[in-house]
Structures are given as C-alpha cells and as structure tokens.
Amino acid sequence: MSNRSIISKGNNVKEAIENGLELLDTTKANVDIEIVEQEKKGILGIGFKPAVVKLIDRRTLEKQHPHSLSEDDLIKSIFSDSDNLIGSEQKSQISPYMHSDQKNDKKFDEFLLEGDLQGKVWIKGGLIQCKDTPDRYPTITPGKGMVLIRNGEIVTKNTIIMERDYLKVDLVDESKETKWDIRIDNANMKAILVVQPGYKKEKKLVDQRPEHHIKLEVSETIIPQKSLTMSVVLDKLSELGIVHGINTSEITRACGSTEAGEYIIASGDMSQPGTNGWLEHKVELDSTIAEPKERSDGSIDYRETKHIPSVEVGKVIAIIHLPVPGKAGMTITGVKLDPSPVHALKIVQGKGISLTNDGRQIVSTESGRPNVEQRGILVKVSIMQKLYHQQDVDLSSGNIHFHGDVEVTGGVNETMKVVAEGDALIKGNVNMATIIAGASIFVNKNVIGSELTAGKNNMLIADMSQLLGEMVDHTKQLVAAIHQLHRSPAFKIADLAKTGLGSLIKLLLEKKFGSYSTLVKQFVDKVQKGKGALDDEWIQFADLLHKSFLIYHPDGLKGLDDLTDLEKTIEQFFQISSTDPEPNSSITIPYALNSQIYCSGDVSVIGQGCYNTKIRSLGALQVKGFLRGGEYLAGKGAVIEEVGSEKGGVSTQITVPADQSIKINRVMEDTVIQIGKIKHQFKEESMYVNARLNDEGRLQLY
C-alpha cells in the first residue's frame, strides 16, 4: 500500500501546485506538498528553470497500484477482468515490481537497469511503464483490438504519456460457444453430428523494450473449448428417438475435436435383398449364329450359320430354384426395414413338358426345341415341334401356320404367309410375303417387299403397359369409393348379394369414373386385335374386364371380394407388361428391300444391307452392310457400317432412345440421326461416327 505522488512543474511554485492538484483531481487539503525546486528566472528566457513541487496524495489508492499483486495474480486478473487497469509508474525510480522479475527476464531487466530509460516507454508483463523527463515525453500509439484510455479519455492516435498518467487498456477477450447439431437423413439411416468447437481468444499486451515511441500490440491466444460431452450427445440422441447403430467411438472423437467437422454417430442397417426364384437351364436354349462362311470363290455361304438346340424325351430342361428371402434391416430410430419381398417363379407349362412331383424340375415329354419365355417371374416353358417344309411356300402349298418352329427349305412367294409360334427359318428368298414368328426369324436369302414380325406378342404386351398402369390407379380409386359407400349409414348393400356389383359399378362408371370404361374399352379392343399372338390368359382377362365394366354382366363381379381379386389381377398384368421380356426373339437377314421388319429383340443384317426398308427393333440393330433410304428404329442402340447414299436423294433416318448410341463407320450427307428428341442431319460425309447424348442432354458426335 503506498500513497500516490506526482512531481509537478510550473512557472512558479503556485502554478506548479495548481497543475499538480488538477492532475490529481484533488484539493490542497488532501495532499502533502514538498517544494523540490524554486523557479529560476532567467534573462530573456535563457536560464529559466520551472518550479518543481512534489504532491503526495494522502488518499489510499490501492486499486491504481497493481504492482502490489504477484505476477500470477495479475495475469489472472487480466484474463478474468477485461477492464483491467494498468497503472503507469509515476515514481522517478523503477518500481519494485520490475526488479522482482529479474530471474525470468534477466536481459530485459538488465536492460532496464542499465539502459537509458529517460523519456522512454516500455511494456513489461502486460503493463505500460514509462519514465518521462522534463524535456522528453515518451509516446505511444494504440494498436488494433484494444481501447486505450488515458486519464479517463479514449485515445485513438499517437499520444504522449507521462508517469503520472493513468493508462488503461481494455482488451476484449473473444469467445465462441461450441455449436453442434444432429442431422438425420430422410431415410432415418444416418445421424450426423455436426460440431463447431468453441474457442476463447485471449489477448495480452505484447511486452516491448524501452523506446521513445512504441506502438501497442496485442497478442492473441486461441484456446479451443471442448465443451461437448458424450452424455449430452447421448441425451439428444434419445430425445430424437435414435436407438439403433449408435457409434460411441465417433461421438468420443467428435467431443474431443478442436476443429469443425461432421461425424456419423449412428448408422442404420440396410435390408439385404433376397433373390427371387430363378430357373437354371440344364440344356442349351439359344440358337447360336456362327459367322457366315466365305467360300473359296469369295462368295458367302449363309446356309451354315445357325445351330438350333433340341432335346430328347425325358430330359431335364431346367431346375426351378426357390426364392431366398432377404435380411431385414433397421433404421437408427429402431424401425425394422423389411427386405423387398421375393417371389417364386410362376411356371406356365406349355406343350411337351411336365414338372416332377416336387415341382422342382422341368422335364420334356416330347422331343423338339426347348423354348423358355420369361417375363419377370412368369416363365413359360414348352417344347417346340418343328415343321419341315421341303419346298417353296406358294399357292400350291398354301400358307403355313404351325404351333412350333417352321423350317422352309425353299422361298416364300408372293402374298404367302408363314406363321410360326416358335422360330421361322427360311432358306430361300422372301418375296412380297409375310413371316410372323413368336420367337425368331432367320432368312438366308433376300427379303423383298415383305413384312417380317418376330416376338409380336411381346410388342403387343409392352404396348398395353401404359393402359394397364392407368387401370391400376383407377381400380384402386374405384375400390376406395365402394368402401366409402359401404360406410355411409344410408346406403344399403343387400341388393348387391342378389344382383352382383354390376348395378353399383354402373352407377360409379356413369359419372364419377366415366374415364374408366373408356380405358377398359381401349384395352379390350387391343387384346381383341392381337388375339392371334397373345396367350389365352390375356384373352380371358380381357373377357372378364368386358363383362365387369362394359356390359355389367351378372357373371362379372359378384361381390367386393371379386373386385379386390380383379384389382390384384390387373396389377399382375400391369407388372407383366411393364417387365422387359427375356430377349428370346431376333431377326437375322442378309438383305432387305422395300420391306417392313418388326422385332421385340435384336435385328441383325449380316449381308449386303437394306434399301428403303423400315426396321423397328426393340433390341439392338446391327448392320454389317449399308442402309440406303428408310427408317430404322433401335431400342437398344445401333451399330452400322454405312448409312445413306452417295448421290443423295433418298432420306435415311436412324432413331434410338435418349440413353442409347448410334455408331456408324461411314455416314453420307443428308442422313438424319435422332437420339431421344435430338435430331441431327449430316451435311457432309463423315467417318467413324459415335453419336450419343452427353450428361447435359446435348448430342455428341465423335
């Protein structure tokens, strides 16, 4: 505890005392006055010396004298109290505090001891200290991040300081709380802890050596705050209902982190999908097409290009494998995730096959070509008999219709028709004729002015998928409306037992579901048209729809259960129609002119090429020769040797869906290609074109 004293100067003693009192902001009564030196009047100002007095304040001013605290206390008080007051040394001697620290900072202190401190300011241990002289006052400049207060006034510029000044530096410590949040993904499969650890920025005046002028500087120390704890996170998780798949080691990591980050602290288990039932083929099913052989004279032999598999009676054609259910998963909120249901194969027995007693094996009861048609879980297996027609198909032989494969050794002549449920193999020319095959068509010679259709039922069925999709939606609404009516207190249902649902459905279709009958009519018409190519089940299905919704026949829907069953059936047929068939149809020809070719699978032109022909292939189109004139549509992309004609004139267009590509080795001018909705016409001959849409949906040719 010490008293505050100042040395004050003035032109005379009285003025010096007044100056001192003003600085101390006190009155004579509160101070002891010591006259150190009387003024000396010089001559013309030369030799003048001011009066010097010493004023000792009798009031105790402990607060202004932090020297009395230990250094540790001082640092603590700086950190805990940003309003820390830094007193300037006002004694003419260096304060005892400065001496006390010699061991730690010997050089500095030695410098202080030995150096010339007159008129200098220095900073030691965060305190500003100075020694002014009558002819020189030290100056300081406040730095960034601090507020310098001199004698109660904020100083922003260079300022002189005196020992008697009260200097205060406000250093605002910055701190930031730890921020954290738990995010859950939409599927409730992941909880992510997002942490931004808080910190404290501690500021301290930087010590500086004695100088006449110093700029105050502040040092910052960032201390990360690990305030997040495991139990807080766990509490939040349970509040969010997260109970499954919690990863405590990640939480520990997140809590201990000093940097912002994201941590997956809980993850659910996805359900593991099972496998549907499947069919293991025990015999060769696919016809293999060998490369055509070149004869010694350079011409090509197209006759030996195909190998057709066949089986004897009693042969195991395929083994039916049962579905394997998947494994259930669980979300982080503990909801069980059932795997998508698995389905057993539904086997439709065609001609010439039988199932073993356990229903696991398919065995041939006739010899012939094994044929498996698969569409989703629906599998139709049959043995195709083969009809050999050893001559031309012409007026003398008549048209050929056969429930099996047909092989014609000769050609098919004008206006004649060959319809095969299985494959059709024509070794001669097809001239102005029609060939329809349930599976594949192979023609060894030329196709001229003819129509070839392979896998027609598949195309029909695919066509109906949109209609069936709409019917599924409408049927659901219809069933819902009927349930709603049943709940109406004023609605009696006794008549339905007598008349069937007909009268009710008629009422509903009259207005509320007016568009439903239109849909059903379109569907029934389509099935009627495709009657020849479609299986019986489609015909029966269309018949039931006709009875139920078009003529309200009493045999149609007898009760609500029938309608629910029908709803399921419609859904099944929709699924069948929207599932791509296993590709079991293809067309292979060497040459076509002015013809129309439709195929639900791939089309291969393995010879010279096509003139003015229209090909619609739901599979891939492969042409080893040229395409000159005509329209070519390939559902799974096209690979063509040459397109267009050198003289121009005939237009040739190749179209594929947006996700497919067209490859052409040589493309002539005026050829049009279309991918998705984007069309491009070639202005000049180009080589090695590979056209596809890029990610932005733009056409890319390279």
Added chain:
Amino acid sequence: MLQFQLSVDQPKATLYLEGDMDIDATEIIEDEICPVLQKYNFVEINFIKVRFVDSTGIGLLINLVQHSQENGINIAISNVNAEVNEVFSLLQIPNILGKDVFV
C-alpha cells in the same frame, strides 16, 4: 318397403316417398310411380321420408328422372336428408341428373 302419396295441384304434382329406395321398390317405381308421373308437367319428388337407398334404387331413380325428362316433364327432387345426400354425392348423382334437379 317403399310407399308413395301423390298430391296434385295442376299442373304440378308432388310425390311423397316413404320408406327405402332399394331393390324391393323396383316394381312400385317402374309399374306404378313412373306411369303416374307422366301426366303432369311439373313433378316434385319429396325425399323427406326416405332413409335408405341402395345401388339398384338409385339406378331406378336415375331411370325415372331421365325417362320423365325425355317426356318433357320438369322434375325436381327435394328434402333429401343428409345421410342419403352423402350417398348421392359419393355417386355424383347431382352431376348425372343435373344440379338444378335438386331443390
């Protein structure tokens, strides 16, 4: 069982129905009510005492109204209670017969 009463104030007649308009009312509606209505220019069918309907009954009503309208008779349906009206709305009967039929 459906019963009816006809109150005539030429050229208008009011048909008061009582009971359930259901399959059992087929004969009454087709053989008795329908022929009688054809004699008047304006007919109001009062539903105040009809408490239940079924799909056959509603079908009969539609036929009755449409047949009469074809014969140039103005038909109005009145005082349908809330429960029956709910059934009518579900089946969109007002849309079938014309909204102005319901008064």
